[in-house]
Amino acid sequence: MSDDASTAPHSLRSPRPASRADIFPRLVAMQKNLRARHFALFRITGSGLPGKRKLVCEMENWGEDNAGSVALMLDACGEMMLDHIESSLLPLAWTGSNQKGFIQASDFTPLVRQLPSDMLPFSGLAFPVRLGATGNGYIVFSAGSLNLSSDAIVEHHVLGCQIMMDLLALDERRTVPAETLSDREIACLQLAGDGRISEEIAENLGLSVHTVNAYLGSATMKLDAVNRIQAIAKAIRLGHIH
């Protein structure tokens, strides 16, 4: 699509990466295209409780000289970033101390949220990624000062989302239960999640209550859950049931 297709970062149509090592170079390519200095990829962990959510850095190339920078950034911006992503997908930008204006395209300004200036020694651009119930986070680029077109921002935001999806796909492969859930186990979980009690599930599936409970029990073990309720929560998040 763009003229510099040969230097453009990873195509949207390539197959899923085999490992995280495949993802790292794509982030480097994005960083080079943006003429940024460093990148860091964060995932949001913790569930719904506001106090429990955290940004965890999963990949970065700040290097040893800048070891504390990621922590510095999270201290200054972490909470704002977490708040922001609860209601918006707009990119965030901040100007570092002693830097000139950061984003060049002033007519794009309404679409980039500016954080307070001078919080950090470097400027930054943070792309929020929201996939759904899981896989959410930010991809952040740091720089001295950046002159970016709105075009470049859009292009890289889309690429960033692709990277987060590929990461999620990798994780999903890694956390496959030791034995896969059987059809019966899945059916029992689904019906339980739909509000049926064991007797109703038994009637629905033509089994005894005892058998239904056994299936729910084995599903719970396979999902490494404490009880069937947690098993249902995990099953939905992992995509085994709707």
Added chain:
Amino acid sequence: MESSRVRGDSDARRPQGDAPDSLFRERVVQRLSIAAGDRDVPSSMRLLAEYVGAAHFLLARCDIIQEQGLEYIISSDWPFDLVRRMAPEIASSYGKSTELEKCLSLFAPTFSFLPDDVLLPANIDRQYCSLSLCVGRTRYALLLLFPQGLILSQERLREVGLLAAYAVSSSGKKEPRSERDFELTERELDCLFWIAEGKTSDEIAMILGISRNTINNYITSVMRKTGTKTRSEAIAYAVRNNLV
């Protein structure tokens, strides 16, 4: 379903003008900035539809999707009768994929056919495109109708997903509460969170420092407010709706 009309981007026909793609996109984004700055979601969507060559758009919230009623539709310029006819199908197709599948296909365009008995506007292709986007905890579906014979750009469709998310983000409207999503209090959400972690009422009582009876009351209240009959169903509801 893969569409035969979606080609590699070098083959994609640009809907207007001969400007190089990046310049064209830049102009679209500038116009979007203005519309979004005005919090004008319909104009923003109209603009994005033009960008991909779509004849009509429909933007809907997925979290309050229902088989009856149209309150989940945010903005659209589809012919109204078509909306009414397709609303149940849109609602049911949403339930066909798991949450994980949805997470792994953000902005990814999929293609379906409008039923044969549906009356189409003149020169509109029977195949429509849908993609999903997320803003905050809410998932949206964007459905696009195209003129017949148009070759579509996958890349541009994905961009439109992102730009639609920008438009929605800028609108800043306090989203209307769904019928069932009444004001779960923070305590009730706390209980749901711990239940999803597999804790019993006794354990939750200890964690939160309140009595077991109070915990059970909160849970009963949650089930009443969400219209669920069992704890299992309440948790399933909570996870599906990104409350935990």
